[in-house]
Amino acid sequence: MRRTGATRGEAAVAVGVHPRTAKDWDRGIRGSRNARIYPDGRVVDYTSGVTTMTTPAAGSGPVQQTVVMTKVDTPISARYLSLEEREKLRDMSAAGASLRTIAAALGRAPSTLSREVARNSDPEGGYRPYRAHRAAAARRPRPKGRKLLTGHAVGRYVQEKLLLRWSPEQISKTLIKDFPRDQEMRVTHETIYQALYLQGRGGLRREVATALRTGRARRKERRSGERRRPRFVDPMVMxxxxxxxxxxxxxxxxxxxxxxxxxxxxxxxxxxxxxxxxxxxxxxxxxxxxxxxxxxxxxxxxxxxxxxxxxxxxxxxxxxxxxxxxxxxxxxxxxxxxxxxxxxxxxxxxxxxxxxxxxxxxxxxxxxxxxxxxxxxxxxxxxxxxxxxxxxxxxxxx
Structure with missing residues (x-):
């Protein structure tokens, strides 16, 4: 009906669907019971509040990778361009402002905006802020195998020393002395603690956790001053x-x-x-x-x-x-x-x-x-x- 010239409202009434559903269909959005599937590959899951984006893996042809993005529009850090900044870039650019003018307004380097436009522009639609924001979020993860989980030599070294009741910091520092020229034989003490404590990392046998002097198999949370529980029933004025x-x-x-x-x-x-x-x-x-x-x-x-x-x-x-x-x-x-x-x-x-x-x-x-x-x-x-x-x-x- 849309191809024959009918308006969206007329087509919605004729088919018997809500106008908002007709609008989604017009935009190529498909819906399921608990999710919305967008033409660009986004899937918004209402039950978990998580958006997943499926994009081609770099240099791997048809192989697909899934990047999980929670609240993509939430600013992560001042280091990265926010969605609001990308929208302002698009609006000022459409009004004829130069990249240097826009950079001064946003407090960014002109080269930052130049790279942003070059990387995230669409040959057909030009620079679109939401599409650019999703593409940047999809590129951000750079996963790499963990040495302590892949049978790497450093993992075996760490396990041996833990069984001798060495502390993670002792292990980390001794690796530098024992292998001064081998940069692959490096691991921080925090990485060792995470491999021992965090669920789902099981690269080191769970029994090794008993080698820690605390005897704890789980990390103890340390509260900062801002996160302390209220001292009194009546609120304090600081x-x-x-x-x-x-x-x-x-x-x-x-x-x-x-x-x-x-x-x-x-x-x-x-x-x-x-x-x-x-x-x-x-x-x-x-x-x-x-x-x-x-x-x-x-x-x-x-x-x-x-x-x-x-x-x-x-x-x-x-x-x-x-x-x-x-x-x-x-x-x-x-x-x-x-x-x-x-x-x-x-x-x-x-x-x-x-x-x-x-x-x-x-x-x-x-x-x-x-x-x-x-x-x-x-x-x-x-x-x-x-x-x-x-x-x-x-x-x-x-």
Whole structure:
């Protein structure tokens, strides 16, 4: 019907199919229950969300290779042209812009765009961005056989040394010494670990994994700071979100806090240092230093401060601050948390804790010190002249 001049809508009604189905047929797209098959060889599988592209293998004539592409339009790296850049290349080129002008607009080298157009242009349709993007994705994989899986001599060497309980790094470095001129006898320790740990690589016998000193047959995931599980039920506000006036110590009323603990971590004292004046307050924790005890002690101590000196509190991610939300509600003080293993983000407090060890040595029972003792120590520290204050004392500045 289309060949006889009928419109797509008329043909769809006559055949009894949906207009979108008729549009697909017009474009040569075939559909199955869970996939769409395109004329250029793409197959989009709806169940797995994966697109496969079948293209002729280079230099192999009729032999076909299948390249799996997941989310082809997703940028992989700034190193590669994205689909959006390819579309802009086509649009600006159609408007008459030169490759140098387009390269300047995209922040790319003119030679990059020149190669892109030369490699991915169609003699009939010219440069088409989607076709070019798929072709580039199909060319990207460069598979090669793995030495540890193909019976290569280096694989046998690695297996022998693992059975002698050598570590992968020892094996990797010794290969260089034993075969200084043979570049084929090279393998990184990471490659050895992957051959041992990852499923589907079974080039080394599974029993060899027992030669590793950890005794694990699977790799243990290591979480970075960004991937750590939330420390508390109530979400933390991190130090990176702290306002600039707190960071530059321009406005007083912002505090840093921590615990110093006694013998066997059974007793503790909470320490508070004001960031601008370095003024010190000590909080006695006579019973324990659980989250509730620390919260109650901080609420009672900081509740004595005037309103303008109750700005914020910066603490580490210790379990004693699990009730930070209820502390903020009771005092109106915002709590900010340092990054993991970053004590320098509370530098004033860490320095003060070192000074406090002159009065409360490590390994002593801190529960024996009463409120008068803590007040006396705080007064002595606040009466010391400080270089950072121009040799004034925190008491004078405060």
């Amino acid at each position: 130090i990176s979100e702290r306002p600039p006036e707190i960071e530059d110590r321009a406005v007083p009323g912002h505090w840093e806090g921590d615990l110093i603990t006694g013998a066997h971590n059974k007793s503790a004292i909470a320490t508070l240092v004001e960031r601008t004046t370095r003024y010190v307050m000590l909080v006695r924790l006579p019973g324990d230093h659980s989250a509730e005890a620390v919260r109650d002690g901080l609420v009672a101590t900081m509740g004595t401060l005037p309103e303008h000196l109750r700005g914020s509190l910066t603490w580490d991610q210790g379990a004693e601050m699990a009730t930070h939300r209820s502390f903020s509600i009771a005092t109106g003080i915002d709590v900010y948390f340092c990054d993991p293993a970053s004590p320098w983000q509370r530098g004033s407090n860490e320095n003060t804790n070192g000074l406090l060890r002159q009065y409360f040595p490590k390994g002593t029972d801190l529960s024996v010190y009463g409120p008068e003792d803590l007040e006396h120590v705080a007064q002595e520290l606040n009466g010391r002249p400080r270089k950072t204050l121009g040799w004034d004392t925190p008491c004078v500045i405060y």
